[in-house]
Amino acid sequence: MTGPRIALAVLWKDIRLDLRTRDRLGHMAVFSALVVVLLSIALPTPTAETRPWLPVLLWVVLLFASLLGLTRSLQTETEEGALAVLTLAPCDRGWVFLGKGAANLIALLGIEVWTAGLFSVFLGLAWGPALPEAIWAGLLGGVGLAALGTMLTTMATSARFREFLLPVLLFPLALPVLVIASRATAEALDGRSVPGLWWGALALYDWVFVVIPYLTFDYLLED
Amino acid sequence: MSAVETQEVEKRYGPVRALRDVSFSVPEGTVTLVAGPNGAGKSTLLRILACLTRPTSGLIRILGRDPFRKDGPALRSELGWLGPEPGLYADLTVEENLAFVARLHGSDSGRVESVLEELGLAAMRHRRARTLSQGYRRRTGLARALLHQPRILLLDEPWNGLDEEASERLTKVLQRHRARGGTVLVAAHAVPAARELADQVLRLEQGVLRMLPGGPREETHG
Incomplete structure (x- = not known):
């Protein structure tokens, strides 16, 4: 049980750091709030035609907020050379990925709830009956973003232009999540049932971006 | 059994050869000083032994096993690492x-x-x-x-930033580790305490091992 123990230790350590410093969550929350307030001022009052754009904007805000959170997570590991501690963990390093990924997911889910609330207050997005399917979209989309982000953050650790490299890699690879999750959210808000194929595609995406880094984290952690 | 053994280890960073054909062995229960000027490859060598980076080619054996194969996770619990940053x-x-x-x-x-x-x-x-x-x-x-x-301690310039009292404490810690049968590889330059402590010295220059381990507390030419 070495691997699960280590994954839980990494997860708990990241949660403790998040709760103590509130750097990561604070940056993401303030960023989301600023963008939503700006959108509420700049956008015309949503009409039946323009309302379907709101879920897309929501997921774009989440994507940028997740980038902020991932960058902060990377700084925590590199600031005093702590990444070496994780690299030396006596287990398959895939478990370290699962611990880091779970911590990133929890932070992202928190920001999803916060941002969804902001959209509701400032842009009049009524979740109501759409909530169950919106939660599924948030969960499946969140897993994909967190897994992909954790993998790319680790890859970028020793890169020279890592602050530049991370978005350049993250945004195109996160496009399927952005497209499917925002469409699923829009369908749910419209009162239509989300096609099963979309859920399947999101789940497949999550599976791919959990399994690939799990199997390759040994190499990703080494420089 | 050797605590650490390398055979023709090479490490390249693009066109730069940080280590070239480095072969040596370190017996268990000894302190080995890895000496050399800045940029000689001391840190690279220790990072490879600590499983933080892979060699481009060559063989590494830690306690008789390959740390970059399936034994890696178990072997990592036998390694203690202190790099330039405290971790x-x-x-x-x-x-x-x-x-x-x-x-x-x-x-x-x-x-x-x-x-x-x-x-x-x-x-x-x-x-x-x-x-x-x-x-x-x-x-x-x-x-x-x-x-x-850990059975093997890999320390990169551990005396840096320490005051006199802490330096003495570190030297005692390393002596105790050796006395308990532990092995120490320490990269340092111009630290008299390191020379005093070392059972053997490996000298690296531009990635090449110029001197090979000899008898206790002496440097010998390869």
């Missing part, structure tokens, strides 16, 4: 940093107490790593490296 989370306290490493390695929580005492860190236990002086950060990093009682 700490800046916003965790000294005690929390050590407790985290104890959980990673499944060490008894009593070990945290004993390394805090051993390295004179008990009074600093509730201080966040960010607020420590350079010297105390190094000490905490050393405590982290020692916490899980």
Whole structure:
């Protein structure tokens, strides 16, 4: 049980750091709030035609907020050379990925709830009956973003232009999540049932971006 | 059995050959000084032995096993590493940093107490790593490296940033580790204490091992 123990230790350590410093969550929350307030001022009052754009904007805000959170997570590991501690963990390093990924997911889910609330207050997005399917979209989309982000953050650790490299890699690879999750959210808000194929595609995406880094984290952690 | 053995290890960073055909062996229960000027490849060699980076080619054996194959996870629990950075989370306290490493390695929580005492860190236990002086950060990093009682210690310039008292304490810690049968590889330059302590010296120059291990406390040409 070495691997699960280590994954839980990494997860708990990241949660403790998040709760103590509130750097990561604070940056993401303030960023989301600023963008939503700006959108509420700049956008015309949503009409039946323009309302379907709101879920897309929501997921774009989440994507940028997740980038902020991932960058902060990377700084925590590199600031005093702590990444070496994780690299030396006596287990398959895939478990370290699962611990880091779970911590990133929890932070992202928190920001999803916060941002969804902001959209509701400032842009009049009524979740109501759409909530169950919106939660599924948030969960499946969140897993994909967190897994992909954790993998790319680790890859970028020793890169020279890592602050530049991370978005350049993250945004195109996160496009399927952005497209499917925002469409699923829009369908749910419209009162239509989300096609099963979309859920399947999101789940497949999550599976791919959990399994690939799990199997390759040994190499990703080494420089 | 050799604690560490390398055969024709080479490490390239693009066109730069950081290590070239480095072959040596380190017996268990000894202290080996890895000496050489800046840029000689000392840190690269130690990082390879600590499984933090892979060699481009060549063979590595740690306690008779290949650390880059399936034995890697088990072998990593036998390694204690202190690099140029202390390997700490800046916003965790000294005690929390050590407790985290104890959980990673499944060490008894009593070990945290004993390394805090051993390295004179008990009074600093509730201080966040960010607020420590350079010297105390190094000490905490050393405590982290020692916490899980590794058989092999890999230390890169561990005397840097330490005051006289901490340097003496470090030297004693390394002597005790050797006395218990542990092995130490330490990269340092111009540190008399390191020369005093070393059973053998490996000298690297531009990635090439110029001198090979000889008898106790002497440098011999290869």
